[in-house]
Amino acid sequence: MKWTFEQLKTFKVVAELGTMTAAAEALGFTAGAVSQQMAALQAGLPRRIFARDGRRVTLTDAGVTLLHHARVLLDEERNAAAALSGPQSHQRALVSVGVFGSAAVSAMHPAISYLRSTAGNVAIQAVEVDVEDMPQAVLSGRIDIALGLNYADAPQPPLRGVVTELLHREPFLMVLPPEARELRGDSAALIEFANVADWVLPPVDSNFGRACRFACATAGIEPNVQHTVTDTAVSIALAESGVGITLATPLMMGLRPTGSPTARLPGDGHRSIVAIARSSALEKDSVRTVRDALVQAFLPLAAASEGPR
Structure with a gap:
């Protein structure tokens, strides 16, 4: 079965008004154009949809069924057009x-x-x-x-x-063990301490692990990685307990607030x-x-x- 929305729209008007002439006047078409559309619609259907009743056009049972579904389809077409008419649609x-x-x-x-x-x-x-x-x-x-x-x-x-x-x-921040609190204002002493202290860093084969090591190298630090830890909260907790230094960022530390001292890593290390x-x-x-x-x-x-x- 084949039909177009234009044919269904015309069919609906013909069915409601009862004559091809009245439908043509309502739609702004010629009677011949309406007749051609209805002939094309009928040609694509397996059952007859119109029955002649003098000058009027009445619907067969198949026509009544088609009219019901045509109304549903045409309503959905209007809804779709309204939903797509702008960026703010009613569809969630x-x-x-x-x-x-x-x-x-x-x-x-x-x-x-x-x-x-x-x-x-x-x-x-x-x-x-x-x-x-x-x-x-x-x-x-x-x-x-x-x-x-x-x-x-x-x-x-x-x-x-x-x-x-x-x-x-x-920026990258160094999360320091408690005993390093006094070093935060002395960059040279902080770097010296960082080069002899133990470190807690992510695996070297992870993007963050590689970035940490590159950032440390730029800062003049060669971290002595004693503990390989992926979880941010665990790394910060280990630094807080005095096990070693780790790297974090301000947002990362929002996951695990700590009283441990922090200092910005020298250089431009950041994520x-x-x-x-x-x-x-x-x-x-x-x-x-x-x-x-x-x-x-x-x-x-x-x-x-x-x-x-």
């Missing part, structure tokens, strides 16, 4: 966002609050993904957009069709939090709206002062 869009620990804690609540106040038809579904797997998760379509990490000293290789946007940049999305996904209004919400979520952090405590 759910956008999946890949998140990891420290960025999720910092960004999700303000991003969701921003969406509720500016784009109530767009919602976030947070999906936890290993931060090192984030670009591939985006590329494969597993998630729509993601919070990812990039390091100046250990950059992620670019992926075709994937766009990254800087959201926030934060960048980025939004990652396929360029094709950013053609969706909903995904762009979520990206804008993530940008807004990190704006207050840019003004926050970071440094030794």
